Amino acid sequence: MSAAPMLTGALALAAAWIALGVAGLAAMQRLRLVAHLLFPLGGAVGFGLLAVGLAAVWQGPETLVLPIGLPGLPFHFRLDALSAFFLMVLGGAAAGVSLFSAGYFRRSEGTPPGLLCFQYHVFLAAMALVLMADDAYAFMVWWETMALASFFLVTANHRIAEIRRAGYLYLLIAHLGALAILLCFGVLQANTGDYSFANMRAQQLPPFWASVAFLLALVGFGAKAGLVPLHVWLPEAHPAAPSPVSALMSGVMLKTAVYGFLRVTFDLLPGQLWWWGVVALALGLASALLGVAFAAAQSDMKRLLAWSSVENIGLVFTGIGLAVLFAAYGMRGAMALALAAALYHIAGHAFFKSLLFVGTGAVLHATGERNLGRLGGLLRVMPWVGWTALLGALACAGLPPLAGFVSEWLLLQSFLFTPGLPNSFLNMLVPVVAALIALVAALAGYVMVKFYGVIFLGRHREEKLAEAHDAGPWERVGMLWLSAGCVLLGLLPAQMLDVLAPVTRLLGGGALAEGSGWLLVPVSVERASYGPAIFAAGVAASCVLAFFLVRRLYHGRVRRAPPWDCGYPWQSARMQDTAEGFGQPVRQIFEPLYRMRRQLPTAFDAQPRYAVEVGDHAWHALYLPVARAVEAAARTIGRLQQGRIAIYLAYSFVTVIAILAWVSA
C-alpha cells in the first residue's frame, strides 16, 4: 500500500471514469452497451467516490506527486477534509445522475452515444481531479478540461443555432474566469516561481496583494459559479445541455467553483480582511435576489431551474461572505456556523437541483415540451417522476424537514451572531441582509409552487400529455437515490454536521457544539435547536392520527364528480393559470429588476395577443455595450486591412522609416 491510501483510491476512481469514457469511444454507436453498462458503472464509481470522501474527511491531509503532465512539472495531488467533502458531493450527485442517464440518452441527431459517454465521464473525472489538485498547473489543466468537456456536452445538440450561441457564451465567460484564476495564482505565488499550493500557503502576502488575489479569485470563480454580474451564461447554457448534463453542471460544476473560492480565501491566503466579506456578501445577496426574481418570471422549466441555481449559489456566497466577516474579526465559532451553512447548502443543492433537472429531463422525453404553458397534470400520468420531483421541489423551496431548510436555518442562525461584531456599521447592515435572505427563501417557495404546480398538477394543457409515459427503471433508480439524498440530508443534520466539522476546522473555524443524536444544536439548546426527525415524526403522527380518527368516528366515503369551480360548467384546461400568469405578481412587485417589454392588446383587436418579454438589465447595460465597444474597436483596427499589397508595402515602408528615425534620434 502506498502512503496515501485514500488519495490513491480517489485518483483511481477518477481514472476509472476516464477509462469508462475511453471505452465509450471504442463503442461509438452501440447505444445499449453504452447506456446499460458504461453509465451504471460510472454511477458505481460515483458511489465509490462518496465512500472514499466520507472516509477521508476525518483524516489528515494526504499528498501525492505523480510524474504525469509536462517533464519536470509533475502533478501534485492532495486530499484534505475540504477536498473530501466536495468529492462526496460530486460522487453522491454523479451517482444518481449517471444511473438516470443510463435510461435517458437515446439515439438522436447530435453527438453519437459513445462520444457523449466520453465527454460525460471526462467531465466527471476532471471535476474530481480539480478537487484534488495541489498545484496551480494541475488545477488549471483539469479546470480547463472540465470547461471544455462541459462545453461539448452543452453543444451536444449543435444543429440548433440557439444552443451553439449558448455554448459560445459559456465558453467565453468560462475563459474570462479562467484568466482571472490564472492571474490569481500568479499573485499568490509571490514571485517565488513555485506554483504548488504548499508554497502559496507559506507566502505572507501584504494586504494589497492579498486583496488583489481575493478579487481575482472572486471574479474567476464567480464567473464559473454564476455570481452576478457574471451569471448571464448560466440561464442560457444550463437549459441548452441535455438534462443529466444540466443536472451535473448546476448540481456539481458550480460547486467546484465554490471549492476553488474557499480554497483560495481560507486556505491559500494568509488572512482575511473584513471588507472582502462585505463584497462577497453583497454579490451573493444580489445573485440570490436576482436569481429568485427571474426564476419567478420564467416560462421555460429548465431556464427557471437555472435561475434558481443563481439564487442558490447566491445563498452559498452569502454564507461564505459572512464567514469571511467573522474570520476577519476572529469570531471562530460564528465563522464555523456560517461556513457550515454554506457547505450544507452546497450538499443539499447538489441533490435537489440534480433531482429537479433530471425530472425535467424525464418530462422533456415524455412530452417533448419545455414550455410550462404546454404542460400540466403530469403527476397522474408520471407518478414516479411527479412524486420524486415533489420532494426535490419542497427541498428547493427550503421547507422543513428536507435538505434546503437545514442550510437556511443555519444561515439565519449565523446572522443572529452578527450583533457581536465589533464594527457598528456592519451591525446595522446585517439585519437588513438577514431580512433579504428571509425574503429570498420565501420567494423560493413561490417559485417552486409555480414550477411544480404548473408542470405536474392541474389538467393537461395539451391533449398529447395524456399519453406521456413515466420514467424507465434506470431513471427511477437515479431519481430515488437523489430524493433519498434530499430526505436524509434533511432528517440527519446532526450527523451531517459531524462530517462538516473537520472541514470547517480545516478552514480555520472554531468548534461547533456537538449535536445530540436527533437534534441539531449549533451552540446550545438554550440558544437554538432543530430536530427535523422529531419534527417530521410529529407532523406525520398527527396526520396519521387524524386520518384514522376521522375514519373511525365518521366515515371514509368519497364521491367523484366533475370539479366544482363555483358551478361554472364550461371549464377548460386553458382557464388555469399559465406560467406567465403565476409569475405576474412577482413581476409587478420587482418590476425595477427586470427589463420588460409588454405587448398589450387593445379593445379593437380582432385577434388579441398578449406578450411579455423579460430581459436582464445586466445583459443590456453591461454585456452589450462591452460587446459593441469590442466590435467597434475591431472595426477601427480593421481599417488597416485593405487587402492590397501596395498598401501593406507602404505600411512596412513607413514602419522602417519610423524605426530608423527613432534609432537615429
Next chain:
Amino acid sequence: MSPLGAASQLLEIAAALALAPLFAGWVAQCRAWLQNRSGPGLLQPYRLLHKLFHKDSVIAAHASPLFRIAPYVVFGCMTLACGIVPTLSTDLPLSPAADAIALVGLFALARVFVSLAAMDVGTAFGTLGARREMLVGFLAEPALLMVFFSAALISDSTSLTTIVKTLSSQALVIRPSLAFAAVALVMAALAENARVPVDNPATHLELTMIHEALVLEYSGRHLALIEWASALKLFAYACIGIALFAPWGIAQAHAPGALLLALPVLAGKLAVAGFALAALETLSAKMRIFRVPEFLGMAFLLAVIAMLVAILLQGAP
C-alpha cells in the same frame, strides 16, 4: 423528558385542538355584536365541523392523491405548530425540535401544500387562489421571521421557550423594538389568516377572496380538516402574539399548580385578543389585492426597523 413536561405538552395540544374553533367562534360573535347583529353563537364552528365530517367528500374526478393528502398534512402542521408555541407552559418536550425559524417553516410547509392542492384540480379559481396565497405568503413570511428575530435579539435565542422565559422573567419595561414588532406581527397575522384588510372570511365573492378560492374544491371531511387547521392557525398566531408581547402567566417548568392556573389566564388573554381582532376587522375595509403588497411591505419594513432598533438600543457589546 419529565412526566410533567409530557403532560403539559399533551395538555397544550389538546387545549389548542379544542379551543381553536371556539376562538374562531368568539371572533365571529364579537364581529356580529360590533356590527349590531345577533351572531351565530359561540359553538357554531363545532357544529360546522361536525356537519362537514358527516358529509361525503366530493372530489373532482381527475384529482390526484396529493389533493387528498394535503388536508391531513396541513392539519398535522398546524397541530404541531400549536404544540410548539408555548401557550400554557415553557416546559415542552417538543420545543427543542423546532425553534422560531422552524415554526415559520412549518407555516410555509402548510401554505405550500394547500396551494399545491388548489392547483391540483386545475380550475381557474383554484390556481388564482394559489397564486394569491403564495403572494401573501412570501411577503408575510419574512415579516414574521423578522418579528421573531427582534425578540430573539433580546433573549439571545431563537428557541421559543427561552424567548418566553426571558421576556416573562424581566421587569415590565417598554421595549421600542417590540412595539414595532407587535405592529408588524399584527399586520402579518391579518394577512396570513385571511382576515379583513387582506381577505374577508365572510365573503363568497370569488374574485376578491384568497382563502375561500383556495379551498373551493374541498368538501366533507377534507374541508372540515382544512377549516379546523385554519382555526388552529389563527389560534397559533394569537398565541405567538401572547407569548411574545404578553407572556405573563405562562407556567414555568416544574410547577403543576401554575399549569392549572395558566389555562384560565390564556382563555382571558385570548378573549381580549379575539375582541381586538373583531374590532380591527370591523373598523377597516378590505383592500384591493394589488394594495396587499404595499400593506405587507410595510409590515416587513416595520419588522426590519424593529430589529434595527433592538440592535441600536442594545449598543455594541
